[in-house]
Amino acid sequence: MNCKIALISGDGIGPEIVREAKKVLDAAAKKYGHTITYTDVLMGGASIDVHGIPLTDSAISDCQAADAVLMGSIGGNTSTSPWYQLPADRRPEAGLLKLRKSLRLFANLRPASLYQELKAACPLRNEIIGDGFDLMIMRELTGGLYFGERKTVEENGILKAYDTLTYDENEIRRIAKKGFEIAQKRRKKVTSVDKANVSDSSRLWRKVVEEVAKDYPDVLLEHMLVDNCAMQLVKDPGQFDVILTENMFGDILSDEASMITGSIGMLPSASLNDTKFGLYEPSGGSAPDIAGQNIANPIATILSAAMMLRFSFDLDQEADAVEQAVQKVLTEGYRTGDIMSEGCTKVSTSEMGDLIAERI
Numbered sequence: 001m002n003c004k005i006a007l008i009s010g011d012g013i014g015p016e017i018v019r020e021a022k023k024v025l026d027a028a029a030k031k032y033g034h035t036i037t038y039t040d041v042l043m044g045g046a047s048i049d050v051h052g053i054p055l056t057d058s059a060i061s062d063c064q065a066a067d068a069v070l071m072g073s074i075g076g077n078t079s080t081s082p083w084y085q086l087p088a089d090r091r092p093e094a095g096l097l098k099l100r101k102s103l104r105l106f107a108n109l110r111p112a113s114l115y116q117e118l119k120a121a122c123p124l125r126n127e128i129i130g131d132g133f134d135l136m137i138m139r140e141l142t143g144g145l146y147f148g149e150r151k152t153v154e155e156n157g158i159l160k161a162y163d164t165l166t167y168d169e170n171e172i173r174r175i176a177k178k179g180f181e182i183a184q185k186r187r188k189k190v191t192s193v194d195k196a197n198v199s200d201s202s203r204l205w206r207k208v209v210e211e212v213a214k215d216y217p218d219v220l221l222e223h224m225l226v227d228n229c230a231m232q233l234v235k236d237p238g239q240f241d242v243i244l245t246e247n248m249f250g251d252i253l254s255d256e257a258s259m260i261t262g263s264i265g266m267l268p269s270a271s272l273n274d275t276k277f278g279l280y281e282p283s284g285g286s287a288p289d290i291a292g293q294n295i296a297n298p299i300a301t302i303l304s305a306a307m308m309l310r311f312s313f314d315l316d317q318e319a320d321a322v323e324q325a326v327q328k329v330l331t332e333g334y335r336t337g338d339i340m341s342e343g344c345t346k347v348s349t350s351e352m353g354d355l356i357a358e359r360i
């Protein structure tokens with residue numbers, strides 16, 4: 001297979017962690033007989049330094065011409081970096097929002113799984129963790145409360161603010177389909193999370209999800225209210241496979257889920273549109289405090305590359321190989337500083353990349 005990947009190294013630790021993900025992708029391509037073509041794309045602070053803006057039209061075209069985008073992270077120290085003296089629409093993050101919009105990325109995927117080797121970093125008690133957990137939060141990214149009409153008005157001398165939460169059935173249908181498709185590649189269970197006891201948008205959400213479920217008879221569907229889901233995530237995370245939910249609920253639940261895994265440096269993510277195209281990036285930021293020191297954990301970016309192989313290229317075997325190589329390196333006791341514990345061997349960013357690539 002010939003895979004065209006747009007590479008956005010970005011800022012801070014971005015170039016260091018993307019370099020290692022590329023190393024691992026190349027090792028997988030070599031082993032399984034694929035060709036990967038990379039196009040380097042500037043975004044964020046790196047683009048501001050060269051072009052004065054965080055994302056150029058030609059950078060967008062380069063991403064659109066690729067099959068998928070692999071990104072490090074963008075942004076700098078928000079207190080000291082000159083990028084944050086610029087107007088809001090010219091700061092690094094504006095580039096990412098514009099790119100997501102241009103690529104019509106409406107589905108955000110954030111897995112949260114526990115490696116037995118990193119159990120000590122999990123804030124949950126052993127009896128709750130049990131055999132561990134491996135769940136995926138699928139969050140709608142372009143609708144709902146964050147994109148609805150909002151206003152602050154003054155009525156009879158009293159300030160009043162409102163935000164509107166709107167979804168139409170097509171927006172719900174397309175994310176629900178993605179949710180069921182992803183579940184088919186996993187343990188075939190979807191927990192659709194809403195607030196159907198209160199809101200109309202949630203009642204529509206539930207109705208459309210039930211309709212879509214009929215096309216996926218091999219996937220088990222359950223509904224859960226969002227307040228209960230927030231509790232269940234810390235009470236019994238092992239019960240979940242795919243959690244399908246709207247924008248704001250997903251925003252909150254995905255951060256809760258990431259906390260119970262213990263380390264930000266281990267968490268990949270993907271944002272997909274209605275084709276196979278996706279943008280893959282670690283959940284963490286550009287970590288300016290440790291940039292340029294070769295100590296960042298590249299595993300979240302490497303696991304993001306594995307998600308790319310699975311979801312954009314349907315290369316499940318290759319994705320498994322990358323994930324198993326990560327598992328092997330952890331079992332052998334290698335750790336970057338952020339996940340270091342007694343008795344383990346501390347390695348640098350590039351050494352971690354080498355170790356994983358060698359085990360593909």
Ligand code: NAD
Pocket residue numbers: 013017072073074075076077078093096264265281283284285286287288289290295296297298300338
């Ligand atoms: P951050 O995630 O960059 O850092 C938080 C802490 O986690 C820091 O101590 C950092 O050293 C550590 N950390 C993060 N990733 C790590 C890794 N791979 N290995 C080891 N340690 C890691 O969050 P922040 O400090 O709030 O933000 C820094 C910059 O990143 C800001 O400009 C912010 O806007 C940007 N940001 C970008 C994205 C993105 O590109 N999608 C996401 C979040 C934040």
